[in-house]
Every structure is written in C-alpha cells, then in structure tokens.
Amino acid sequence: MVEIRKPIPVSEAVRLVMEHTPTLDTEIIPLEKAYGRMLGEPIIATHDVPPFNRSAYDGYAIRAEDSQGASKDSPVAFRMIGEIGAGHVGEKPLGEKEAYRIMTGAIMPPNADAVVMLEATKGTENGFTIQRSLEKDDNVSFKGEDAQNGEVLIEKGTVIHPGTVALLATFGYAEVTVSKRPVAGILATGTELLDVTDELEPGKIRNSNGPMIQAQLARMGISCRSYGMMEDNIDACTRIVEEALQETDFLITTGGVSVGDYDYLPAIYERLGAKVLFDKIMMRPGSVTTVAVLGDKLLFGLSGNPSACFTGFELYTRPAINGMMGAKKPYLPHIYATLGEDYPKANPYTRFIRGIWEMTEEGPVAVPAGFNKSNAVSSIARGNCLIVLPRGSKGYKKGMKVDILLLGMEQGAETWRL
Numbered sequence: 001m002v003e004i005r006k007p008i009p010v011s012e013a014v015r016l017v018m019e020h021t022p023t024l025d026t027e028i029i030p031l032e033k034a035y036g037r038m039l040g041e042p043i044i045a046t047h048d049v050p051p052f053n054r055s056a057y058d059g060y061a062i063r064a065e066d067s068q069g070a071s072k073d074s075p076v077a078f079r080m081i082g083e084i085g086a087g088h089v090g091e092k093p094l095g096e097k098e099a100y101r102i103m104t105g106a107i108m109p110p111n112a113d114a115v116v117m118l119e120a121t122k123g124t125e126n127g128f129t130i131q132r133s134l135e136k137d138d139n140v141s142f143k144g145e146d147a148q149n150g151e152v153l154i155e156k157g158t159v160i161h162p163g164t165v166a167l168l169a170t171f172g173y174a175e176v177t178v179s180k181r182p183v184a185g186i187l188a189t190g191t192e193l194l195d196v197t198d199e200l201e202p203g204k205i206r207n208s209n210g211p212m213i214q215a216q217l218a219r220m221g222i223s224c225r226s227y228g229m230m231e232d233n234i235d236a237c238t239r240i241v242e243e244a245l246q247e248t249d250f251l252i253t254t255g256g257v258s259v260g261d262y263d264y265l266p267a268i269y270e271r272l273g274a275k276v277l278f279d280k281i282m283m284r285p286g287s288v289t290t291v292a293v294l295g296d297k298l299l300f301g302l303s304g305n306p307s308a309c310f311t312g313f314e315l316y317t318r319p320a321i322n323g324m325m326g327a328k329k330p331y332l333p334h335i336y337a338t339l340g341e342d343y344p345k346a347n348p349y350t351r352f353i354r355g356i357w358e359m360t361e362e363g364p365v366a367v368p369a370g371f372n373k374s375n376a377v378s379s380i381a382r383g384n385c386l387i388v389l390p391r392g393s394k395g396y397k398k399g400m401k402v403d404i405l406l407l408g409m410e411q412g413a414e415t416w417r418l
C-alpha cells in the first residue's frame with residue numbers, strides 16, 4: 001500500500017522548524033571581520049555622539065548675540081582671535097564681537113554658540129563682516145544629538161552591515177561579540193546525478209541542487225561541508241548522513257523524500273531514530289519537503305526537483321539558520337505587489353512562484369519568471385522573489401494584489417505572516 005501523508009499548512013511547518021531550532025553560542029571576533037555577522041550583544045552607546053558640541057561648517061564661531069542687527073546696510077564686523085581646525089581646541093573664551101575661524105567638526109570654543117558659514121562672510125584686515133544675524137545654535141552639531149550615553153542603539157540578533165560597523169567603530173569596539181555561524185552539511189542523492197564536469201549520458205542529469213544550495217548558504221554567509229553526490233543506496237546514504245551529522249551543525253539533503261522506490265530519506269530517518277517533524281506541506285512546489293530532528297540537529301530533506309529544493313531552503317532552512325544565530329528577523333522579507341500577468345493555474349495548495357518584481361510608479365509589480373513547474377531550473381535563475389498565490393479553485397488575474405517574498409535581502413522579517 002502506498003503511504004498517504006497528511007499535509008500541514010506552511011505556517012505550521014515554519015513554526016515546527018523554528019521550535020526545534022537550537023541556538024548557537026557567541027564568539028568574539030575582530031571588528032574587521034564583523035561585516036555580515038549577527039550581533040551577539042546589543043550596541044550600547046558608551047558616550048554621547050557627537051561627544052562635544054562642534055561646528056557643522058567651515059566658517060567662524062561667534063556669539064550669536066553679537067550678530068544681532070546685521071544687515072546689508074549695517075554689516076557687523078568681527079575680530080578673529082584664533083583658528084580651530086578639527087582635532088584642535090580653542091581655549092580662550094570669546095569676548096564681544098570676537099570670533100574663531102573654525103573648521104567642520106572642530107569643538108566649539110568657550111562662549112561661542114553659533115557658526116557663520118565662510119560663504120556668508122566678507123574678509124577684513126583682522127577678521128570679517130556679516131550682513132545677516134544668526135540665532136543661538138545656528139550651524140552647531142550638539143553633543144549627544146545623534147546618540148546618548150547608555151542608549152541601546154542596535155539590538156542583538158541584528159545583521160551587521162556597513163552602518164553597524166561604523167557604529168561599532170564609533171564606540172571603540174575593536175572586538176565584537178557575534179553569534180557563531182553554523183556549519184551546514186550538503187548531500188545530493190540520486191543515481192541519475194552527474195558532476196558539473198561530466199558529459200551528459202542517457203537518463204542522467206547534472207547535480208544542480210548541490211551547487212545551488214551552496215550558493216544559497218553563501219548568500220547568508222554560511223559555509224558548508226559538501227558530501228557530494230550519492231547514488232540511491234540506503235546503506236551508503238545512511239552512513240554518509242551519520243558521518244555528516246557528526247561533523248556539521250545541520251544537514252541538507254536533496255532528493256529521495258517522496259514515495260518512489262528509491263526515495264530512501266524517510267527510511268534513513270527511521271533507521272537513525274530521527275523524529276520527522278513533517279513530510280508533507282500544503283505548498284507547491286516542495287510539498288514533500290521533509291524536516292527531521294536528531295538530538296539538536298536538524299535534517300532538511302529538500303525535494304530533488306530544483307524549484308522545490310530552492311523554495312524549501314528559502315522557506316524553512318533559511319529562517320532556521322538565522323534562528324540558530326539568534327536573529328531578530330529570521331524570515332524572508334515580505335511586501336505586497338500587483339500581479340503583472342495572469343496565472344491561470346489554480347492550486348489546492350499555496351503556490352510559491354519564482355517571480356521577477358520591480359518597482360513602478362504604481363508600486364511593486366511582480367510577474368512569474370517563466371516556466372514554473374517544480375522541476376524548473378531556469379525560472380530560479382531569472383527570479384528575484386517568490387510570488388505567493390494562496391490556495392484556491394480559480395486561477396489568478398493580472399492586477400490582483402499578491403504577497404511577495406523578497407530574495408537576497410540583507411534584512412529579514414520578524415514574523416512569518418503567510
């Protein structure tokens with residue numbers, strides 16, 4: 001008898017994966033290696049930014065009160081008593097109608113409360129004149145206006161991007177606490193598989209899933225150990241899966257998860273005593289995506305069909321990896337778009353179409369990226385999003401509002417909303 005699997009909703013599958021995702025420890029690394037890592041501690045301001053009141057322009061630091069009444073007809077003259085380049089300090093307090101020449105970023109001298117831009121001055125023998133008055137605080141950057149000592153600026157579980165690096169450097173973090181990155185294992189199963197360098201033979205195809213998954217991991221900054229390709233041999237595959245679980249934090253396999261005679265992954269999970277979280281999801285492609293857990297290690301049994309494999313990774317493996325690193329926003333980011341073409345095929349399950357989205361004057365518009373069956377590989381290459389078409393008995397019309405999941409983004413979403 002052919003086994004009948006009970007499908008679960010996508011949201012339930014995502015929830016189960018996240019519930020079984022372990023959290024990895026943190027480690028301390030040098031700042032120059034921090035780009036792309038997940039913050040393992042919040043960034044808390046260790047001082048005010050800027051740390052002192054400073055000039056926002058190249059010009060003259062003055063007392064605003066001295067400029068009152070300045071006009072074209074009655075310019076006000078100032079006498080220069082010194083110069084302050086950025087990094088230097090003007091010690092002497094300003095007296096009446098006195099000014100320092102000051103550069104952008106230089107600390108404001110005592111008594112000065114405004115800066116006249118160079119362009120607004122006319123040079124004189126011992127200083128300059130101005131033809132417009134200034135208000136107190138004009139053209140001054142204030143101590144603490146950007147960040148205040150003790151403020152939590154970035155939460156832990158945030159991906160470190162170049163701006164985050166700037167902030168870390170601002171506060172003198174020569175070393176940063178980040179989450180450890182998991183090491184993934186990848187194994188492609190299938191007797192039909194050839195290596196990328198092999199010539200085609202009847203009945204055989206090249207392994208595209210293995211390199212694709214490696215690239216999906218690389219896009220997240222995650223490295224892997226590749227266990228290459230295995231023929232559909234249950235004993236040999238079991239041994240490799242066992243070995244891989246010793247050497248890696250989690251394992252991704254492709255192929256062999258359906259009900260075919262050589263689909264051995266379900267039997268391998270059983271042999272190993274792994275708990276299968278689900279083996280059927282109400283989605284297309286990738287309905288047979290299977291996730292199992294053994295101890296604290298997740299085993300992602302992605303489908304062999306390339307589009308199903310790709311989608312399974314993005315929907316389940318990706319948030320789990322982010323979860324292991326304590327990400328605040330582990331899920332694919334989501335926006336609404338207008339469907340730019342009809343998609344006539346109805347589906348009893350939610351369909352994730354490889355699509356191309358772009359911003360237009362009317363807002364985001366997404367179209368399917370071509371041939372879109374589960375076995376498609378070309379549409380994965382063309383796509384930059386997944387268009388989500390909810391289950392239903394009718395096709396989908398151009399102009400409908402749809403959810404799209406953005407691929408390849410630095411920032412994720414905090415919740416799974418579909």
Ligand SMILES: Nc1nc2c(c(=O)[nH]1)N[C@H]1C(S)=C(S)[C@@H](COP(=O)(O)OP(=O)(O)OC[C@H]3O[C@@H](n4cnc5c(N)ncnc54)[C@H](O)[C@@H]3O)O[C@H]1N2
Pocket residue numbers: 188189190192193205206207208209210254255256257258259260263285286287288302303304305306308374375
């Ligand atoms: N009787 C049924 N048949 C199938 C069902 C089902 O429910 N009942 N599900 C179908 C669906 S849906 C999918 S998806 C596939 C899932 O297949 P498997 O995950 O078991 O994968 P394989 O059988 O090993 O391969 C499927 C397909 O993908 C090609 N493949 C495999 N590995 C790779 C690779 N590394 N790179 C590129 N392409 C790969 C393989 O040659 C097959 O064409 O099952 C349906 N069948």
Ligand code: MOO
Pocket residue numbers: 283284285286287288289303305308374375
């Ligand atoms: O599960 Mo299959 O990928 O739907 O076509």
Ligand SMILES: [Mg+2]
Pocket residue numbers: 255256257258259260262263304
């Ligand atoms: Mg199969």
